[in-house]
Amino acid sequence: MDESITATCIAPINIAVIKYWGKRDDKLILPVNDSISGTLSTDQLCAKTTISASPTYTETKFWLNGIEGDYKTNLRMKNVIKTMKKLAKKKSPKNKALKWKLHICSVNNFPTAAGLASSAAGYSCLVYTLAQLYGIENEDLTPIARLGSGSACRSLDGGFVHWMKGISPTGEDSVAVQLCDENYWPELRVLIIVVNEAKKSVSSTNGMSLTSTTSELFNYRIMKCVPERIRAMKKAIAERNFKDFGELTMKDSNQFHACCLDAFPPCVYMSDVSHRMAAIVHGYNKNAGETCVAYTFDAGPNVCVYLLEKEVRRFVTMLAAFFPCDAYDEGKFVRGIPIKYLSK
Numbered sequence: 203m204d205e206s207i208t209a210t211c212i213a214p215i216n217i218a219v220i221k222y223w224g225k226r227d228d229k230l231i232l233p234v235n236d237s238i239s240g241t242l243s244t245d246q247l248c249a250k251t252t253i254s255a256s257p258t259y260t261e262t263k264f265w266l267n268g269i270e271g272d273y274k275t276n277l278r279m280k281n282v283i284k285t286m287k288k289l290a291k292k293k294s295p296k297n298k299a300l301k302w303k304l305h306i307c308s309v310n311n312f313p314t315a316a317g318l319a320s321s322a323a324g325y326s327c328l329v330y331t332l333a334q335l336y337g338i339e340n341e342d343l344t345p346i347a348r349l350g351s352g353s354a355c356r357s358l359d360g361g362f363v364h365w366m367k368g369i370s371p372t373g374e375d376s377v378a379v380q381l382c383d384e385n386y387w388p389e390l391r392v393l394i395i396v397v398n399e400a401k402k403s404v405s406s407t408n409g410m411s412l413t414s415t416t417s418e419l420f421n422y423r424i425m426k427c428v429p430e431r432i433r434a435m436k437k438a439i440a441e442r443n444f445k446d447f448g449e450l451t452m453k454d455s456n457q458f459h460a461c462c463l464d465a466f467p468p469c470v471y472m473s474d475v476s477h478r479m480a481a482i483v484h485g486y487n488k489n490a491g492e493t494c495v496a497y498t499f500d501a502g503p504n505v506c507v508y509l510l511e512k513e514v515r516r517f518v519t520m521l522a523a524f525f526p527c528d529a530y531d532e533g534k535f536v537r538g539i540p541i542k543y544l545s546k
């Protein structure tokens with residue numbers, strides 16, 4: 203009799219509006235600052251993960267986008283699985299599946315490691331799928347998702363999510379909490395504009411370490427700016443005030459990239475096209491007489507644009523005049539996504 207068990211889940215990416223950048227503990231992935239993000243819906247950019255556990259498997263293996271990875275050297279994935287098993291054992295000590303090896307297959311339907319939060323979707327999906335596999339319910343999984351990739355802890359909930367840095371050296375208070383769910387601001391949209399699908403040249407981990415050890419601006423950001431920005435961003439979201447929301451989002455993205463450039467040697471994530479995109483957004487807002495579109499860039503050149511539904515058509519038409527491209531018509535590169543989380 204085949205005793206193997208299988209679970210499949212999907213999880214979306216999230217786009218930070220106040221960025222996480224810098225760790226105070228590399229192994230536990232504890233951040234130096236709080237961050238806030240919006241979770242996108244799973245019908246667009248997401249990771250899909252299938253995990254099976256079987257008494258016949260001789261080793262744990264994983265495949266990402268169809269290519270087998272080296273599980274033995276993947277310390278973060280091993281740590282996530284070990285911690286999930288420990289939790290499952292506490293809940294049901296007799297679960298024999300906990301002794302079985304795993305086969306993990308994960309696929310992203312968008313460019314991997316190109317600064318589009320693929321690891322956030324990937325690790326939140328891994329943790330959530332393991333929870334389904336082992337029957338774990340009603341547990342805060344965010345501190346475990348964090349062990350895979352910091353930003354992954356913000357993809358376990360829809361709407362806007364606040365990852366609190368916490369103060370404990372062991373990290374139990376470094377958790378993500380939902381500020382409001384996916385139905386809270388129904389007119390809000392995110393456009394993901396893929397400027398370059400290539401893998402980023404400096405990983406987030408290396409970029410964070412370089413920035414936090416060499417940039418003077420970085421300390422100013424962490425001590426003087428982020429705490430106040432977190433308060434202001436929570437207020438803007440609570441009031442559904444797009445002007446304040448958009449301006450804080452752009453300022454925080456700019457400051458994050460300024461710190462990266464202040465690293466020595468500098469970490470350059472934005473490209474000339476990214477800078478042109480930012481200028482186009484400012485021009486658009488100036489023309490409109492108000493802030494109705496806001497850009498933000500993660501650790502890569504690709505642009506995420508927050509805007510309200512009523513702006514989408516006008517903004518995309520304007521963008522197509524600057525960057526003529528067939529893909530706009532196919533909906534391939536520009537995606538209008540209501541913030542929503544469907545896989546729970």
Ligand code: PMV
Nearest residue numbers: 218221222352353406500501
């Ligand atoms: O979770 P990581 O290690 O991939 O870092 C993500 C960092 C940013 O995407 C640049 C910012 C953020 O808060 O998501």
